[in-house]
Amino acid sequence: MAQIEIISKEDLLQFKNDLIQEIKAIIQPARAETTQWLRSRDVRKMLKISPGTLQTLRINGTLRFTKVGSIMFYKYEDIVRLLDSK
Incomplete structure (x- = not known):
């Protein structure tokens, strides 16, 4: 016969x-290493500027960018x- 275990609400x-702590520990380092890249339209919205x-x-080198194909990406940082700076 199998032994029956009782699990309480506290358990x-x-x-x-x-479980939540373990998931947070897995997610946090990955989030810290990820660089968020923005497209031109998102940058223009954030800065409220024209193309x-x-x-x-x-x-003029004020804002660095990376071009992939025909799309320009900018680091969120x-x-x-x-x-x-403004």
Whole structure:
């Protein structure tokens, strides 16, 4: 015969808390290493600027970018840094 174990609400609550902590530990490092990339339209919305102004920021080196095919991407951290400097 199989032995019957009784699980209390407290046992389930502790299991839930332990599981959440383990999931957070897995997700947090991955999130910290991920760089968020934004497209031109998102950057223009954030900075409230026109396409021409964004082009000027690229040309004069104020805002770094990476071009993949015909799409330009900008690091979120660079946008925040630009906002903080103004």
